[in-house]
Amino acid sequence: MKVPIIKDVLEYNKEHANINRDLFKKKDILVINLLSSPGAGKTTLIISTIELLKNKYNIGVIEGDISSTYDADKIKKYIDAVVQVNTGGTCHLNASMIAKALKEIDLENIDILFIENVGNLICPVGFDLGEDYKVVLSSVNEGDDKPIKYPNIFAKSDLVLLNKTDILENSDFDIALFENTIKELKYDSTIFKVSAKTGKGLKKWAQWLELKIKKAD
Amino acid sequence: MKVPIIKDVLEYNKEHANINRDLFKKKDILVINLLSSPGAGKTTLIISTIELLKNKYNIGVIEGDISSTYDADKIKKYIDAVVQVNTGGTCHLNASMIAKALKEIDLENIDILFIENVGNLICPVGFDLGEDYKVVLSSVNEGDDKPIKYPNIFAKSDLVLLNKTDILENSDFDIALFENTIKELKYDSTIFKVSAKTGKGLKKWAQWLELKIKKAD
Numbered sequence: 001m002k003v004p005i006i007k008d009v010l011e012y013n014k015e016h017a018n019i020n021r022d023l024f025k026k027k028d029i030l031v032i033n034l035l036s037s038p039g040a041g042k043t044t045l046i047i048s049t050i051e052l053l054k055n056k057y058n059i060g061v062i063e064g065d066i067s068s069t070y071d072a073d074k075i076k077k078y079i080d081a082v083v084q085v086n087t088g089g090t091c092h093l094n095a096s097m098i099a100k101a102l103k104e105i106d107l108e109n110i111d112i113l114f115i116e117n118v119g120n121l122i123c124p125v126g127f128d129l130g131e132d133y134k135v136v137l138s139s140v141n142e143g144d145d146k147p148i149k150y151p152n153i154f155a156k157s158d159l160v161l162l163n164k165t166d167i168l169e170n171s172d173f174d175i176a177l178f179e180n181t182i183k184e185l186k187y188d189s190t191i192f193k194v195s196a197k198t199g200k201g202l203k204k205w206a207q208w209l210e211l212k213i214k215k216a217d
Numbered sequence: 218m219k220v221p222i223i224k225d226v227l228e229y230n231k232e233h234a235n236i237n238r239d240l241f242k243k244k245d246i247l248v249i250n251l252l253s254s255p256g257a258g259k260t261t262l263i264i265s266t267i268e269l270l271k272n273k274y275n276i277g278v279i280e281g282d283i284s285s286t287y288d289a290d291k292i293k294k295y296i297d298a299v300v301q302v303n304t305g306g307t308c309h310l311n312a313s314m315i316a317k318a319l320k321e322i323d324l325e326n327i328d329i330l331f332i333e334n335v336g337n338l339i340c341p342v343g344f345d346l347g348e349d350y351k352v353v354l355s356s357v358n359e360g361d362d363k364p365i366k367y368p369n370i371f372a373k374s375d376l377v378l379l380n381k382t383d384i385l386e387n388s389d390f391d392i393a394l395f396e397n398t399i400k401e402l403k404y405d406s407t408i409f410k411v412s413a414k415t416g417k418g419l420k421k422w423a424q425w426l427e428l429k430i431k432k433a434d
Contacts, residue, residue: 037254037255037256037336038254038363038366038367039254039360040359066339066366066367066368067366068365070362071366091308091340119367120337120339121255121336122306122335122337123308123340139358141256141359141381142254142255142256142358143256145287146255146256148287149255149282149283149284149285149336150255150283150336151284152283152306
């Protein structure tokens with residue numbers, strides 16, 4: 001009896017994701033679903049990316065958290081189009097939460113929409129939000145074994161960002177192990193080494209985003 | 218229709234948890250359910266604790282992971298009584314997984330059993346495994362805002378270990394914010410600052426464990 005109900009949840013989510021996707025397409029918005037462990041640096045990455053691109057593009061952010069508006073408040077200092085979604089206890093965002101949040105944003109004026117998912121390496125990857133790309137952020141501090149232990153999120157993401165590489169030199173993080181495990185999961189994976197805090201490596205990430213922009217110049 | 222089914226799952230889990238708890242009581246085993254984000258240092262903490270206490274107590278470990286035996290293999294170098302539980306995709310251990318794992322351990326010879334839960338700050342806290350204590354490990358790298366963003370796990374745990382404090386001095390981690398948020402969630406919380414890697418602060422943690430030991434000397 002349990003399996004059909006889980007199916008229903010995912011089918012229901014898929015329907016809403018498709019509605020979101022159609023809307024994003026119609027409005028020419030590039031949508032990034034940003035995934036990571038708690039504390040890997042998603043919010044810092046979003047703020048650094050806003051700083052890099054705000055003169056060229058209009059950016060919006062949907063912040064997903066169990067509770068609080070802590071991260072949304074931080075981002076609000078940089079841009080206006082920020083909406084907080086509190087899941088109340090659910091370990092991931094879903095497409096209907098996003099549909100509701102979209103009503104709070106003036107989509108005509110958005111080029112890139114970042115959706116910061118709940119900090120979790122397991123649950124969020126199963127729920128399509130209608131995004132164009134899933135980007136997973138993994139930090140040096142978490143260790144080089146994350147792709148071994150949480151393979152699904154690395155296999156299903158379109159881009160891997162290894163964050164906090166400013167501490168890479170003085171750590172025992174095995175970069176070859178990290179990269180090879182990801183390539184085994186997905187042979188054509190792209191991995192960028194960045195430090196959202198110092199800005200190192202963010203140019204490549206910004207270029208990757210610019211290549212995907214849908215709105216005409 | 219969904220609510221009664223979720224209830225059933227939790228009720229079914231509670232029944233198994235109570236069976237586990239009776240068994241732990243009968244065998245005088247202290248059982249710790251260890252919770253954290255991915256990469257916060259649970260495995261390193263377990264290994265350092267084994268090193269500190271192995272001459273006095275027999276220690277067993279149940280390793281919970283989505284997939285792989287990566288962490289269990291590491292611990293196997295230090296003790297024999299290690300069992301890996303692969304959840305296959307589920308974001309937490311449950312009591313019946315533990316019941317099955319217990320069949321693989323000679324419980325007569327165990328004083329302390331560590332259950333390393335799946336790396337996740339959300340799902341595991343809702344599932345009683347029959348343990349005596351929930352201990353949550355949070356690392357400096359994850360940031361001082363984890364208790365704000367994931368309040369439930371801090372409110373429901375019996376002890377908080379702040380790990381990776383060897384980097385505390387050179388970080389912008391606000392220790393007062395971290396501690397005050399936890400105290401607001403649970404006024405009588407105990408918080409130990411440790412570094413599982415360097416060993417700093419682990420004596421207090423070991424003493425806390427020794428106070429809870431059930432087996433007679």
